[in-house]
Amino acid sequence: MPSVRIPTPLRKLTADKDEVNVNASDISVLIEELENQYPGIKARLCDESGEVRRFINLYVNNEDIRFLDGKETVLKDEDIVSIIPAIAGGF
Amino acid sequence: MSFVKGLKCKECGEEYPKEALHVCEICFGPLEAVYNYEEIKTTLSREVIEDRDHNIWRYKELLPIDEEPTVGLKVGHTPLIRARNLGKALGLSEIYVKNDGVCFPTLSFKDRVVSVALSKAKEFGYDTVACASTGNLANSVAALSRAGNLKNYIFIPNDLEQAKIVGTTVYGANLIGIKGAYDDVNRLCSEVAGKYGWAFVNINMRPYYAEGSKSLAFEVMEQLGWRSPKHMVVPMASGSLLTKVWKAIKEFEKIGLVEKTGTKIYGAQAKGCSPITTALKNKWEIFKPVKPDTIAKSLAIGTPADGFYAMQIMNESGGWGEDVTDQEIIDGIKLLAETEGIFTETAGGVTIAVTKKLVEQGVLPKDESIVVAITGNGLKTQEAITNDVSQPHIIDANLEEFEELYERLNNENQGGSEDAISAHSNTA
Numbered sequence: 407m408p409s410v411r412i413p414t415p416l417r418k419l420t421a422d423k424d425e426v427n428v429n430a431s432d433i434s435v436l437i438e439e440l441e442n443q444y445p446g447i448k449a450r451l452c453d454e455s456g457e458v459r460r461f462i463n464l465y466v467n468n469e470d471i472r473f474l475d476g477k478e479t480v481l482k483d484e485d486i487v488s489i490i491p492a493i494a495g496g497f
Numbered sequence: 498m499s500f501v502k503g504l505k506c507k508e509c510g511e512e513y514p515k516e517a518l519h520v521c522e523i524c525f526g527p528l529e530a531v532y533n534y535e536e537i538k539t540t541l542s543r544e545v546i547e548d549r550d551h552n553i554w555r556y557k558e559l560l561p562i563d564e565e566p567t568v569g570l571k572v573g574h575t576p577l578i579r580a581r582n583l584g585k586a587l588g589l590s591e592i593y594v595k596n597d598g599v600c601f602p603t604l605s606f607k608d609r610v611v612s613v614a615l616s617k618a619k620e621f622g623y624d625t626v627a628c629a630s631t632g633n634l635a636n637s638v639a640a641l642s643r644a645g646n647l648k649n650y651i652f653i654p655n656d657l658e659q660a661k662i663v664g665t666t667v668y669g670a671n672l673i674g675i676k677g678a679y680d681d682v683n684r685l686c687s688e689v690a691g692k693y694g695w696a697f698v699n700i701n702m703r704p705y706y707a708e709g710s711k712s713l714a715f716e717v718m719e720q721l722g723w724r725s726p727k728h729m730v731v732p733m734a735s736g737s738l739l740t741k742v743w744k745a746i747k748e749f750e751k752i753g754l755v756e757k758t759g760t761k762i763y764g765a766q767a768k769g770c771s772p773i774t775t776a777l778k779n780k781w782e783i784f785k786p787v788k789p790d791t792i793a794k795s796l797a798i799g800t801p802a803d804g805f806y807a808m809q810i811m812n813e814s815g816g817w818g819e820d821v822t823d824q825e826i827i828d829g830i831k832l833l834a835e836t837e838g839i840f841t842e843t844a845g846g847v848t849i850a851v852t853k854k855l856v857e858q859g860v861l862p863k864d865e866s867i868v869v870a871i872t873g874n875g876l877k878t879q880e881a882i883t884n885d886v887s888q889p890h891i892i893d894a895n896l897e898e899f900e901e902l903y904e905r906l907n908n909e910n911q912g913g914s915e916d917a918i919s920a921h922s923n924t925a
Contacts, residue, residue, distance in 0.1 A: 414691045415522045424691065450523065460783065461508070461525040463800060465684060470800065472786050490687045491520040492527075492802040 408485040410440065416489065419444045433464060434477045436487060451489065461492045499563035500537050504528040504704050507806065515563070517621055517701040527802065528704045530561040538752050543723055546754075553609050553712035559748055560613055560712070561705045567619050568645035569612025573712050575600050577720035577868070582836035583849075587856050591866045593726070594833070595717050597873065598841050603640050603664065604874035605633035605795075605842075606713055606738070611641050611698060613709035618696035624648060625695045626702075629686035631679050631734065631795045632661030633873050638698060639670035650695065652682050657794060660877040678789055680799045710738045714745035717868055718755050725749065725760045727865040728816070730852045732844045732872055733764040733773050734798040736807030742870070743810045763861070764811050764818035765851035767791035767843075771820035773804040777811060778818070792823045792881040793843040795873060817860050821850040827885045829853065830875060840875030848872075 407429040412420050420426055428443065430436035441448035453459050464471045465488040471479045481487070504513040508526025518528055537558045549555035553573035554566050575597050584592045597606035611634065618626050627650040628638045635651045642649040651665060655674030665672050675682045683699075690697040698706045718725050725746050731739045743762055749755045766774045769791025772784045784804050789797035801807070811818050821829070826843055829850030834840050841849070848869050855861040875882075890906075892898040 411688065413687065415520055415525065418522075450525070459525055460805060461520065461527065461802070463684070468681065468684065470680070470786055473788075488684065488688065490684055491525045492800060 407483055408436065408481045408487055410436070411486065411488045413489050413491060415491070416447060416450060419447050419450070430481055432475075432477070432481055433466070433471055433479045433487070436481060437477075463490045463492055464488070465490065500533050500540075500558050501561045501563065502531045502533050505531045515561075517618075517623075517696060519701050519703040530704050530708050532559065532748075534748070534751050541752060541754070543719075543754060546719065553612060553709065553715075556712055556715045559715070559745075561708045562613065562616050562620065564620055566612065566616040568615035568647075569608060569641050571601055572608045572612045573600065574716060577717055578837065578839070580837050583833065586832060586836050587853055588863050589856065589861075589867060590864045592852075593717075593721070593866070593868045594837060594839060594871055595713060595868055596839055596841075596871050597713060598839065598845065598871050598875065602644075603633070603636040604877065605637065606710065606870075606872040607633040607637040608641065609712050610634075610706045610709035611637040614696070614698040614702045614706035615641050615645050615647060617705040618647065618698075618702060619645065621696065623694075623696035625650065625693075626698060627651065627686070627690070627693075627695045628698045629653075629679070629682045629700070631797060632657045632665075632877065633795055634699065635670075635672065636661060636664040636877075639665045639668040639672075642670075643668045650689075652686050652689075654679050654682055654794075658878050658880055660879065664877065678799065679797055680786070680789075683798075683800075707737050707741055710741035711745035711748070713738075713870065714742040715749065718746070718749050721866070721868075723755055725755050725758045726868040727758060728761050728763065728861055728867040730763045730765055730848055730855070730861075730867065730869045732796055732848045732870065733766050733801070733804075733807055733818070734770075734796040734844075735801045736764070736773055736803035736805075738870070738872070739764050739807045740803050740810060743814065760814060761816035762810055762814045763816040763851070763855060764807055765848045766818065766820040767793040767796055767826060767847050768820045768822045769793070770797045770799060772799060773801050773807055774818040774820045776804065777808050791826075791843075792878075793826055793847050794878070795842065795844045796847060817855065819851045819854050819858075819860075821847060821854060825850040825854070827882050830882055831885065833871070834875070839871065841871045842873035842875050842878040843881050844873050845871040845875070846881075 428439045430439045506521035506526045509524045541558045551574035578594045580594045600608045625648040629652045650671045652673045690700040770789035786800040826846035830846035
């Protein structure tokens with residue numbers, strides 16, 4: 407099943423695990439499954455309307471899901487999902 | 498004595514202590530340093546500032562350090578130039594160039610932010626610093642970490658300009674070139690930062706680092722004779738500099754160091770990487786990330802973390818944003834060089850070209866004070882314009898040959914000097 411890399415600010419919810427495995431067919435399902443396993447995580451990832459928060463970037467195998475199919479991006483067993491807060495180094 | 502109260506989430510307002518944190522644990526919003534302005538007001542005056550050395554630390558009460566600075570003590574105080582020739586070329590009565598292309602020690606405004614970040618990293622007790630960079634930040638972290646006796650790890654996209662690579666490795670840096678764009682470097686660095694206990698200047702040190710940018714605007718206001726400009730044009734990659742220029746102006750107003758003039762802020766991007774100006778023009782709430790394709794590599798950030806705030810400020814201040822093509826960027830670099838004798842890097846070409854475009858659109862008025870932020874030095878991005886500047890005239894060491902050449906150049910110059918300024922790209 408796909409594995410998810412957990413960023414530091416969320417590790418309190420995952421008992422300090424930096425990588426977890428989640429059975430999910432796409433990103434939407436993945437978020438729901440994460441919530442089942444680690445209650446409270448969805449509210450951190452998504453805003454009140456259920457959309458992924460403005461300052462969170464999700465990547466599947468290092469590709470931003472906004473370049474793929476967004477929350478409908480299909481996941482395969484060996485996929486790696488990264489949750490990364492938006493940061494910047496440029497101007 | 499410190500005037501920083503702590504860190505606060507820009508999104509949800511959650512407060513945090515002064516630690517190496519960069520995102521809100523609740524909503525992932527960016528954290529920002531919060532100051533006690535009432536106390537600063539009783540300490541800081543024009544006279545106090547004027548009595549201090551000419552570097553960024555003359556505004557130290559408004560920078561997020563708790564102790565005296567330890568890194569980059571001579572950084573800042575770059576020239577603000579009344580650009581009369583550029584003004585004539587663009588039909589403007591009062592335009593100034595803030596030239597951070599000569600910032601000490603690595604010729605870009607990044608020396609400001611890195612000095613603050615590394616001084617803070619030392620306060621926190623770190624011995625290793627790191628960054629994800631489009632080049633200028635790499636140069637600055639490499640140089641200032643050496644001077645500050647800190648170990649470094651520097652991550653860049655592997656296709657950077659040669660001068661930015663040499664300008665990093667010369668200091669003996671651990672430079673890691675990532676096969677990918679800046680956004681890939683940044684993503685990797687987020688993961689590296691989560692694993693290694695380093696001070697990542699643009700990640701866990703970001704709330705402190707970014708504040709250093711304010712010093713550019715503090716200097717502009719002081720150099721204008723303690724007033725803020727009516728208009729300011731700022732390049733945007735992540736949008737961070739623009740938000741800090743705005744914050745700096747608001748702070749000087751709040752403390753009473755300048756009168757409120759209602760400065761309008763304009764953001765400049767390269768067309769090949771313009772997620773912020775595109776969202777601004779289309780009135781989008783969210784950004785469409787882009788895969789950058791522009792010669793302005795220092796601005797090539799496709800997922801702008803501060804873009805949302807930058808857009809808010811452009812709107813709220815009554816300013817605007819524009820983007821320009823690679824050819825316009827090259828023309829902008831040459832226009833500044835040929836009018837003011839200032840050689841800026843591609844990001845500066847973006848700022849100049851956007852200024853020109855906004856004047857032509859009637860967005861920037863011709864008779865009010867305008868400051869353009871030139872953030873880096875052209876010697877670092879020479880590849881971008883090598884094919885667009887004239888080559889030397891090669892002759893034998895022979896007086897007749899020179900006289901012949903002189904005659905020819907003189908004729909050419911007489912024919913072309915009048916429109917040398919307006920047709921600035923016509924040098925081939």
